[in-house]
Amino acid sequence: MSTAVPERPVEPQRPVELTAEPPGAGRGAGRGAVAPSRSAMPRGIGWSVRWIAALTVCQATLMVGLGLLITGPARHLWPLTAEDGVNEAFVRLRTGTLTTLSSVASEAGNTGTVIGVTLASCLALVLLPRLPMWRQAVFLAVAVSLQSLVFLVITVAVDRHRPEVHRLDGSLPTSSYTSGHTGAATAIYGGLALLALSRLRGPWRTVVACLLCVLPLLVGLARLYRGMHHPTDVMGGLVNGTLSLLIARRALLADGAVAAPPASASTPTAASTPTAGPSRPVAPGRTAVVFNPTVTDEAGRDALRRVLEHHGHTAPVFVETTAEDPGGGQTARAVRDGAALVVVCGGDGTLRAAAESLAGTDVPLALVPCGTGNLLARNLGLPLAPADALDAALRGTPHRIDLGRIEGDGLPSTYFAAMAGAGLDAATMRRANANDRAKAVFGWPTYVLAVLRELRTPRTGVSVRLDGAPALRRTARMVLVGNIGTVQGGVTLLPEARADDGRLDLLVLDPRGIGGWLSALWTLLRGGTTAAREGGEGGAPVEFFTFRRADITFDTELPRELDGDPVTAGRHLTAEVAPGALTVLLPTREQ
DSSP, rough: SSOOOOOOOOOOOOOOOOOOOOOOOSSSOSSSSSOOOOHHHHHHHHHHHHHHHHHHHHHHHHHHHHHHHTTTTTTTTGGGGGOOOHHHHHTTTOOOOHHHHHHHHHHSSSSHHHHHHHHHHHHHHHHSSSSOOOOHHHHHHHHHHHHHHHHHHHHHOOOOOSSSSSSSSSSOSOOOSSOOOHHHHHHHHHHHHHHHHHHHSTTTTHHHHHHHHHHHHHHHHHHTTTTOOHHHHHHHHHHHHHHHHHHHHHEEEEEEBBBOOOTTTTSSSTTTSOOOOOOOOSOOOEEEEEEEETOOOHHHHHHHHHHHHHTOOOOOOEEEEESSSSHOOOOOHHHTTOOOOEEEEHHHHHHHHHHHHHTTTSEEEEEEEEEEOOOOHHTTTOOSSSSHHHHHHSSEEEEEEEEEEEEEETEEHHHEEEEEEHHHHHHHHHHTOOOOOHHHHHOOOOOOOOHTTTTOOOOOEEEEEEEEEEEEEEEEEEEEESSSSSSSGGGGSSOOOOTTTTEEEEEEEEHHHHHHHHHHHHHHHHOOOOOHHHHHOOOEEEEEESEEEEEEEEEEEEEEEETTEEEEEEEEEEEEEEEEEEEEEOOOOOO
């Protein structure tokens, strides 16, 4: 945020009488762990190696099994019986220009090119930034290496002849299944796309990521055009490269963002030893750390403890959330006992529960993003690596931000920090949250897959009354109320939303047909048009409104969600802003 809200000094509080968790205590079963700092790195490396090895064996088994199925029992079944016709059709399409273009595209997936791009990218990540991005570099190298290793296993186990057409390239005596060019291109260019989404800023990061993701598809088409592979070989290459990316990402990156780099015993990391001269906006005293054990393991807690102690917050008390109490009770107890600082380590749901108990108090919150969405942390400009986020917060100053307060039929009055909605958005969250394992493995792309499966969510009539004005009548597939505007992948759903402006923002989504969906997508990618922001007479695919209080009534019962968590379905929502309700430690912005 570029404009700070008025600050309130935070006085030291009396000590809390809680039982401190000794180092190494508590559960460590979480799977989205905070990146460990230097002393915990051996454990982190061991976990990563075991994770990669186990999943790579599963990946190789899956790919070999598919290959044996394609060359065995399924070879006489459609669509495999149509593959020769596809290859022959590409031969008939050949022209001089297309042949030249296909040669260039094929070269992008050639072994030499992929090795060169991988080495250049890794060197750039280590040498060019102010702080070397070791973990990103390792991620790229591991993803490409895993793809190559599994490819070699496949070629040994599966024997498939290349298409019986004139081939434009020579080839090694390897199996046609899978396409090594396509798999390697998917691993390197897809990996660069993931890093672009997590490291670049502004609308161009989505464009860059999309262009990088197109390259493996072009390589696959080129291999088909040049007669080197069957269509299923190319599809196998795409799958092989994608699985390698997902395994490397899950083992080496935290929510797509890079944590502290590996270091030797004599080299401190950003997480374990921050730079000298930290500011101390909060008087060090008893500190409560409310953490979700499913996303914060023992090594992660150790890393956070070191950051806190460096800033003078000695003997922090770690209190874990439970399924029955996701953070509200633990936070309320810490406030009652006089905590000077509450650190919340979890996803958007944990944050919402803690914010409910901190709202209206002067106790500051240090937000440590450890979940899948982390929407508030993204919009407040916090690093997404947990230890880095805590270090940045403790170097910053207290700021007041707004919360939203919402209630409805069957929904008691409660706060939300990021977004609340009904319709398509809530149905997407319900589907994505139904598979915790997919969320743990794939991260936020799980939501992309979920929304694609919910696009047929029917529209319904809705009445919207804003700040006591006459009600507006609309139809909608989704109504979204937001305190912030940007979601995963850098997509901005509410272009005017700010967490400290004393207002909430409303999106009404009602695309009709393919043209309507394309128009809605274009509007959102551009950050909203003027007409859409002002709210016209209705009928637009997307409309935006700003308000302090909104009463929303639907004609039919819709699924609803708060900060990504599904809640009971209903027909009514009343949303109201709570200005400056939450004190958050935020990094100091340079003027």
